[in-house]
Amino acid sequence: MQASPLAHHFESLEKQAHAARLGMWLFLATEVLLFTALFAAYGVYRFLYPEGFAQSSRSIETWIGFVNTLVLVTSSFTVAMGLDAAVKGNGRRTALLFAASVGLALVFLGFKAIEYAHHFQEGQLPGRYYTFEGVQAPGASLYFSLYFLITGLHAIHVIIGMSALAIVGALAWRGRFTGEYHIPVELAGLYWHLVDLVWIFVFPLIYLI
């Protein structure tokens, strides 16, 4: 057995879990604000260049975004199921469900990589690298600056979240968590849901409107 998960400065495991959960929610708030700056910039430039943004949005493949949305929502579902298994003390099941989520995250990144490769071929690139012939309306290069910033930052979050799920899943497989103590499972899940939630906003902004 490993040492007790209760740190010396907390009086009970319950209080420690409460602190960890509160800390995670605050951290998620900072993450939301990080993206908010980019969404605000998107809003301002969409207002300034409605035509350029609309045409650029139509020039990228909506179906990839749609499939990726389905993939991410499904991965959130398996994470939620994994937490449910952890609450019931079934670490192995948690590990398998988290592994499925990591697999789905890899599928998401795969599609994203195909999409990025396509943009590089077409010259749909940010700022001074923009050489795409398809859309000439003003603001198109700004659209792709924001496109790469937002989806790039989101992809970094996918990689971080996926690593967290993998680590926590491995620990769950080794039986580190119990029905009473499974706070890392919960926190990794919370983070993954945020990654999913951000994409729920990215998808309509980038692909649909």
Place this chain on the structure above:
Amino acid sequence: MSPSSAPVSEVPAYNPRNYLNSPATGLRSWLTTRDHKRIGVMFLVATTFFFAVGGLFAMLIRIELLTPGPTIVDAMTYNRLFTLHGVVMIFLFMIPAIPSGFGNFLLPIMLGARDVAFPRLNLLSFYVYLLGATIALWGMIHGGADTGWTFYTPYSTQTVTKVVPILLGAFILGFSSILTGLNFIVTTHTLRAPGMTWTRMPLFIWSIYATSVIQILATPVLGMTLLLVAIENAFGWGIFDPARGGDPVLFQHFFWFYSHPAVYIMVLPAMAVISEVVCTFSHKNIFGYNAVAYSSLGIAFVGFFTWGHHLFTSGQSAFDAGIFGVLSMFVGIFTAIKVFNWTATLYKGSISFKTPFAYFVGFLFFLVFGGMTGIALATVSLDVHWQDTYFVVAHFHFIMVGATIMAFLAALHYWFPKITGRTYPEGWGLVGATLVILGFNFTFIPQFLLGNEGMPRRYYAYPERFWPLNVASTAGASVLAFGLVLILVYLLVSLRSGPVAGPNPWHSRGFEWFVPSPPPPENWEVTPVITHPPHDYHHAGEAPPGGVEPEPRHAS
């Protein structure tokens, strides 16, 4: 615990088993420590170092401005100097100094906790600070930046100076700030001792809590903004570049959305310190506890809706400017609530005019004078005249720097006995305080006058009619620098050879004075049970269980 059960004589004057020597004393034990007190002390040492670096840049600026033409450096070096002065002082000294230094040391003790909620994140916060500082320093040594600390686009995206490492350094420092703020909020929510209700918390914690809220909500936006400028500068993605359709004014909105609240990240901790100092040195509980506590949250809240007052001359509509002007004045209301309550606390108090109290007096002067000029600047029609003049420079040095330095020095003297277990020489302390307060006034009052006569900020050369006031300002800065060096010298001497202080040399009723000096690693021997508000001088003689017996209130 009744006074008879633990006579005063049983408490050793210098706690032999303290956080400085246990569990170990080696360098390794410090670098891997998770003790909030050690982390706080490391932050204090680091921020004091950068205070000296920033002060050195300030002196070079003042010497350069001693004559109307070139004096010691060329124009480009001068631009770098004022940029680095601003960057170092704001990101490396003022933002972390009080919250990460004193806040780390005191917050858990005051709450009756053993440590902050996430000790490992706390240590990480320190290393993230060091990493950010190292990257920024590397940038400064290899060229520096000449944009001013505000990094305004489009200039910052085109400058050939090394602005990218400094932007990245500030971006990384933001995470240190976020981690500390997050830790403090969770600690305050989850680790209060039994009986420590929200309205029994020391006012220091209320203000630090409000600061933490701003750190968490504003810093990510700044981080992203600085990153965008760095990307723009390095790769030309066009976000803020008008040549590619970008909007430079959007940068100003983003930047001030953080950087105006950041002013309150610097001032609220100063108010935190002052609320403690005023109680201890007038031997009286605060007048209007709730008003002082909630006005901190009020400042934190309103501070998010005032950023537009930096854009009065940036093409903002007159209507927007008016709204932002009025909202900015609300900050004055909350600040005035505090000022009136602090001064009302003095009334019929038993005031001991020690060094921290001298800094409290200086603080009040800078806060009120600086605050009133702030109300004037928030008036749009006046601001158009003063925009980018030395009036603005003098205003924010009074309110933000003056107030913060006063509080930093007050805190350094007030808690020096708690942190080190020793006292500083009181006479030299008062001499230092006098020099610093007078020097600061003589530095910046001439700048108010210069700005009002129209001298623009950041200029390398100026007409001869501005000469006398610039000489006066440089003379004042020299007195200020001399005072600060004097303080550093006697504090360093006191570290080794100062008289042993005892647990409560000020006869304070603040909770942190009930633990031995220097505090033991676990802060409180047993978790205290709090039965009355802090600074409750009516209950003198009682201590929370787990604490040492307070000395009897001194008779004077």
